[in-house]
Amino acid sequence: MTRSTEHTTTPAACCDGSADRAPAAPRFWTVDEHRADVLAAVGPLPAIELQLLDAQGCRLEEDVVAEGDLPPFDNSSMDGYAVRTADTRGATEAYPSVLAVVGDIAAGAGDLPKVGPGRAARIMTGAPVPPGAQAVAPVEWTDGGTGTGTAAAAMTAPVPDEEVRVLRPVAEGAHIRRRGSDVAAGTTVLEAGTRLGPTQLGLLAAIGRATVKVRPRPRVVVLSTGSELVQPGEPVGPGQISDSNSFTLTAAAQEAGAIAYRVGAVPDDADRLRAVLEEQLGRADLIVTSGGVSVGAYDVVKEVFESYGGVDFRKLRMQPGKPQGFGRIGGAAGVPLLALPGNPVSAYISFELFVRPVIRTMLGASDVHRPVVRALCPSALRSPAGRRQFLRGRYAADGTVRPVGAADSHLVGALARANCLITVPEEVTELPAGSEVDVVLLDS
Numbered sequence: 001m002t003r004s005t006e007h008t009t010t011p012a013a014c015c016d017g018s019a020d021r022a023p024a025a026p027r028f029w030t031v032d033e034h035r036a037d038v039l040a041a042v043g044p045l046p047a048i049e050l051q052l053l054d055a056q057g058c059r060l061e062e063d064v065v066a067e068g069d070l071p072p073f074d075n076s077s078m079d080g081y082a083v084r085t086a087d088t089r090g091a092t093e094a095y096p097s098v099l100a101v102v103g104d105i106a107a108g109a110g111d112l113p114k115v116g117p118g119r120a121a122r123i124m125t126g127a128p129v130p131p132g133a134q135a136v137a138p139v140e141w142t143d144g145g146t147g148t149g150t151a152a153a154a155m156t157a158p159v160p161d162e163e164v165r166v167l168r169p170v171a172e173g174a175h176i177r178r179r180g181s182d183v184a185a186g187t188t189v190l191e192a193g194t195r196l197g198p199t200q201l202g203l204l205a206a207i208g209r210a211t212v213k214v215r216p217r218p219r220v221v222v223l224s225t226g227s228e229l230v231q232p233g234e235p236v237g238p239g240q241i242s243d244s245n246s247f248t249l250t251a252a253a254q255e256a257g258a259i260a261y262r263v264g265a266v267p268d269d270a271d272r273l274r275a276v277l278e279e280q281l282g283r284a285d286l287i288v289t290s291g292g293v294s295v296g297a298y299d300v301v302k303e304v305f306e307s308y309g310g311v312d313f314r315k316l317r318m319q320p321g322k323p324q325g326f327g328r329i330g331g332a333a334g335v336p337l338l339a340l341p342g343n344p345v346s347a348y349i350s351f352e353l354f355v356r357p358v359i360r361t362m363l364g365a366s367d368v369h370r371p372v373v374r375a376l377c378p379s380a381l382r383s384p385a386g387r388r389q390f391l392r393g394r395y396a397a398d399g400t401v402r403p404v405g406a407a408d409s410h411l412v413g414a415l416a417r418a419n420c421l422i423t424v425p426e427e428v429t430e431l432p433a434g435s436e437v438d439v440v441l442l443d444s
Contacts, residue, residue, distance in 0.1 A: 026315060027314070027315075028315050028316065028317050028386075029314050029315070029316050029317065029324075030316070030317050030388070030426070031316060031317070031318050031353060031388050034314065034316050034324060034326070034354065035353060035354055035357065037326070038326050038338070038354055038357075038358060039357055039358065039361060039368075041326075041328075041336065042336055042358050042361055042362060043361065043362070044215050044361065044362060044363070044364035045215055045216050045218060045285060045362050045363075045364075047061035047213050047214060047215055047216075048213070048214065048216055049211045049212070049213050050211060050212060050213075050214055050216065051210065051211055052201050052204055052205060052209070052210065052211070052212065053201070055196050055201070055211075055212050055214045056196055056197070056198075056201060057195070057196065057197075057217050057257055058195070058196055058214035058215055058216055058217055058363070059193055059194065059195050059196070059214060059215045059363060059364045059365065060190055060191070060192050060193060060194045060196065060212065060213070060214055061192060061213045061214055061215055061364075062192050062212075062213045063188050063190070063191050063192050064188065064189050064190040064191075064204065064207075064209065064212065065186060065187065065188050065189070066183045066184070066185055066186065066187050066189050066207045067185060067207070067208065068185050068207070068208065069179050069180035069183065069184055069185050070180065070182045070183035070206055070207055071177050071178075071179055071180070071181065071182060072179060073128050073129075073179050074128065074129040074176055074177065074178055074179050075107075075126055075127060075128050075129060075176070075177050076123045076124065076125055076126065076127050076129060076136045076175060076176060076177070077125065077136070077175045077176065077177050078125060078136055078138040078139070078175040079123070079124055079125050079138070079139050080122075080123060080136045080137050080138040080139045080140075080141070080142065080175065081099070081101075081120040081121065081122055081123060081136065081137045081139070081142055081164055081166065082105065082115055082120060082121045082122075082123045082129055082130050082133035082135075082136055083099065083115065083120045083133060083134070083135055083136070083137050083166065083170055084115060084116075084117060084119075084132065084133065084134050084135075085134045085135050085169075085170055085171065085172045086117075087099055087117065087118060087119075087120075087166075088135075088137060088166045088168070088169045088170045089169055090169065091166050091167060091168055091169055092167065092168065093167045093168075096143070096165035096166055096167050097165070097166040098163055098164075098165050098166075099118055099119060099120040099163060099164055099165075099166060100118060100119050100120070100162060100163050101119075101120055101121065101122055101145060101162060101163055101164050102114070102115065102116075102119045102120070102121055103121045103122070103130070104121070104122045105121050105122065105123045105124065105127045105128065105130060106124050106127055107124050107125065107126040107127045108127075109127055109128060112128060112130040112131060113130055114130060114131050114132045115130050115131070115132035115133040116132055119132075120137075120164055120166070121133065122145070122164070123136060129176055134172045134173070135170040135171060135172055135173060135174040135175065135176060136170070136174060136175035136176055137166050137168075137170045137174075137175075138175060141166060141167050141168050141170070142164050142165060142166050142167060143164065143165040143167070144164070145163065145164045147163075147165075183206075183207060189203055189207060190203065190204070193364070193366070195365075196212070196214065215362075215363055215364035217257055217258055217259045217363065218257075218258045218259070218285040218286055218359055218362040218363065219258070219259045219260075219261065219283055219284055219285045219286070220250075220253040220258040220259070220260045220261070220284070220285065220286045220287075220288060220359065221260075221261045221263060221280045221283070221284040221286070221287045221288070222246050222249045222250045222253060222260055222261065222262050222263060222288050222289075223246060223262075223263035223264065223265070223266055223276065223280075223287075223288075223289050223290075224243050224245045224246040224264065224265045224266070224289070224290050224291055224342075225265070225266050225267075225268065225273065225289060225290070225291040225292045225300075225301055225342070226243075226265060226267070226268060226291045226292070226342060227267040227268045227269075228240050228241055229241060229242070229243040229265035229267075230242055230243065230265070231243060231264065231265070232244075232247070243264060243265040244344055244412060245290040245291070245342065245344055245347045246262050246263070246264050246265065246290070247262065248344065248347065248348055248351075249288055249290060249340075249347060249348070249351055249355075250262040252348065252351050252352070252355075252356065253288065253351075253355070253359060256355075256356045256359040256360060257359060257360065257363050257365070258286075258359045258362075258363075261280070261283065261284075263276060263280060268292070268300050269300065270300045270303055270304050273300060273301070273304045274304050274307075277304070277329065281329065281330065281335055284335050285335065285336075285362060286335065286336050286337075286338070286355075286358060286359070286362070287329065287335055287336070287337045287338070288337075288338050288340065288351070288355055289301060289325075289337070289338075289339045289340065290339075290340045290341065290342050290347040291340075291341070291342030291347075292339070292342065293313060293323040293324065293325045293339045293340070293341055293342075294323045294341065294342075301325070301339060302325070305325060305327070305329070305337065305339065308329045308330065308334075309331070310327045310328045310329070310330075310331060310332070310334065311325060311326070311327030311328070311329070311337060311339070312325065312326055312327050313325045313339070314326075317386055317387050317388060317426050318353075318387055318388045318389075318390065319383075319384055319387040319388070319389050319390070320341070320343060320345055320346035320349060320390070321340075321341055321346040321347075321349050321350040321353070321390075322341075322387075323341050324338075324339065324340065324341070324350065324354070325337070325338070325339030325340075326338055326339070326354075336358065338350075338354060338355050338358065340354075340355070344412045344415065345392070345411060345412065345415050348415060349390050349421065352370060352421070352440070352442065353390075356370070357369055370440050370441055370442065370444065371440075371441050371444045372423075372438050372439065372440050372441070373395075373438075373439050373441060374436050374437070374438060374439070375395060375399055375400060375401040375422075375436065375437060375439045376399060376400045376401070376434065376435075376436055377393075377400070377401050377402065377403075377422065377431070377433070377434070377435055377436070377437050378400060378402060378433055378434060379402060379403055379433055380430070380431065380432055380433045381403070381422070381424055381430070381431040381435070381437070382429065382430050382431075383424040383428060383429055383430075383431075384429070385429050386426055387426060388423065388424065388425060388426045389422075389423070389424040390421045390422070390423060390440075391403050391421065391422040391424065392404045392405055392411075392414050392415055392417075392418035392420075392421065392422070393418055393419075393420045393421065393422040393439065394417065394418060394419055394420070395419055395420040395439050395441060401420060401422055401437065401439050403422060404417050404418045405417070405418075418442065419441070419442055419443045420439045420440055420441050420442055420443075421439070421440040421442065422437050422438075422439055423437060423438040423439070423440060424437065
């Protein structure tokens with residue numbers, strides 16, 4: 001009988017004792033683990049050829065070499081007269097050099113008169129220097145062909161007279177922009193990896209480039225979820241709030257360098273959310289959502305995203321922003337998705353820590369993360385055990401930082417006044433006043 005009693009357990013329990021084990025606790029990811037997992041799954045977007053203005057904000061994928069000289073020809077930097085220097089030697093207002101005017105040269109002129117001894121050609125800024133000319137006498141150094149002998153009346157006549165009086169000597173090469181003096185043919189003017197801003201695009205246009213090969217700006221679709229959300233400007237009923245997350249996150253995506261599309265608020269309806277996603281997948285390199293990632297009876301985000309497969313919802317050792325979702329919609333080659341918490345502060349901090357680095361990686365940028373500095377905090381800080389705390393703060397030029405507002409994840413007023421995030425590590429629960437802390441700079 002004793003033998004029989006000892007074997008009343010199930011066969012499975014006899015094999016490994018699993019009947020006596022408690023269910024495994026869910027894994028809590030650290031901030032660094034989650035961020036590394038996210039970034040390992042994305043990379044720079046494939047390079048494409050774009051028109052210049054479409055390439056603004058993108059990074060070059062190739063070195064750009066000038067095929068010709070810039071300027072492409074010698075040209076005048078002043079309105080005046082193209083002259084030979086020998087003809088102006090010793091000129092003064094009392095004894096000017098009197099030169100015959102052989103022509104009028106405007107910018108873009110092709111048929112140029114020859115400037116011989118005792119001759120001059122009236123010339124406009126940017127116009128090609130004619131053969132024989134060695135310098136340009138600014139119109140202020142002449143009588144403008146008026147025959148008055150003074151500079152005061154210079155350039156008043158619409159058509160030059162037959163002669164011009166030059167009132168001072170002109171050195172060789174004066175007021176001439178030499179061919180290739182800005183950029184010589186064969187010069188590398190922009191290197192691969194350069195971010196294209198207004199001046200870089202202007203240079204490309206100046207050397208005659210109409211298109212350029214770049215890493216394109218990622219197209220980011222931003223949407224908020226929640227039946228309680230209404231559009232700003234619409235009446236707010238009982239239990240409703242204005243949708244701020246989609247504006248914050250869209251602006252943050254644009255600031256990070258993306259082309260961002262704000263979809264707005266989607267109600268807690270699985271069919272509606274799925275339909276919106278299907279509409280947006282065709283134009284998205286990345287989808288960012290906020291709301292619906294915690295455990296709740298009406299959180300349909302998990303239901304919809306998990307139906308696509310490849311989306312993982314996890315808990316992080318951070319505050320705010322513990323619940324996070326990450327994966328791809330449409331399999332391994334599908335569109336990356338980052339599902340952020342719905343509380344405004346949680347959503348924004350999650351964006352800065354996880355979404356911004358993804359956008360910067362897709363851009364091919366070298367500066368993927370916000371800069372982190374050490375700062376002195378005059379205030380005492382407290383943090384929950386086991387969580388990396390991100391407090392909103394104001395970083396000052398003297399190297400100090402002070403918290404702004406409380407730690408609650410709904411305080412958007414304090415968030416708008418912050419220019420940094422104060423980081424308190426997971427293993428720290430209290431920091432005395434005057435402690436040094438890591439500070440993530442948000443304005444850099």
